[in-house]
Amino acid sequence: MIVLVLFLLMLFFSITLSTFFLIVANGLFLVAPVVYLRGIWKRKITPNPATWMIWSVVGSVNALTYYLQAPAEEKVLATLSVVSACSFVIVFVISWIKGVFATLEWPEWIAFALTMIICTIWFVIRENAHATQIANGMLQIPMLLGFLPTAYMVVKRKGTEQPNAWLFGASAYVFQIAALICSDETIWTQYLWPVINGLGGNGSVLFAIYWVKSRTLPHV
Template sequence: MNTELLQLAAGLLAGAIGLCGYIPYIRGIVKGVVKPSPVSWLIWALLGIVSLSGQVEGGAGFGLVVTAGTTAGCALIVLLAVRRTRIRAAVAASSWLDGACLAGAILALALLMGQADRNAAVILSNTVGAIGFIPTVASALRAPSREGISVYAFAAVKFALSLAALPNWNILTVLYPALCLAEEIAMVGLLLFVRASSRAARISAK
């Protein structure tokens, strides 16, 4: 099997795994069990737009499947989360940090649309994307049962595969999936640790 076919297989498999990860998370949102941070997911959707544009220019090939799917998935989760919490409630629950992260993501989009340095826009947006995890981490620490773990576990696998699907490795194509892979692994580890600690505390309290 030649390299291009392997990259195609990796890209399609990564996309399918990513889709499987969103299904239980979205089902949890609809049922009211999972309560994601709308700001985090909006930032990640904007990050995906910037990174997708950069990857097109950098020649990401079949790796674009994951970035495009992730961007669409994040946008859908934002819509579902806002619908569940109502817009006013979502705005009221947002902190200054949420606003700062969102402003940074919008700035990255403006840099890109203004034909500024693509590398700078991608680096800035990925930095903001990492900061965008803070609202979700804070929510997970407060109520770990309200944050689904499977979506992050599946995402870690899909981003690892998306790296294998890249025909060209440069900052425009690699930075987004590489940082996302590290962030997803960290999120899975955090949720496992917090849930284990919470169970241990309940047991010791009996």
């Protein structure tokens, strides 16, 4: 119903299909952290500290880089990375204040170490004009690493996650990919963020959640 209303607004205001998909994506990504924080408030979700710290730091750097380097006519396509970075920081800060984070274990420390190494390499090569796209692509690796502690935590049943927020997040990235496809100015590196992290990362956590649920269902 909401998508239908947005589609009618698109026709009324004559916005492009790319912009329409991006509006839907941003809307979904605004809902995702609200759903996630609601789960935290009800003690149904145990956020992983490594995941949200990595995303808060690297996501903010990625969003800033993506937005500043995007052509003027493509700035709107970079808004989802900004919205997602803000949501990462909000979830991290609220979880920290409430003291609901899971305990740090070896997967978290490995993810931290690899993130620091990759970010250091990124910082060194980012000013090289010939390596700009490679440097930007490298930032997606820590973001993907951020999913692993949460997936590990769920599989090992050291914490709990609910699928709804992750489904909203994955859906948002699907619409961002659609927006990129419909844009005339898209470059290949812009697909890295939504494909690797949005679908691959969210998909890994969703797989872990549903896999654990399938293992706990009573056998008939």
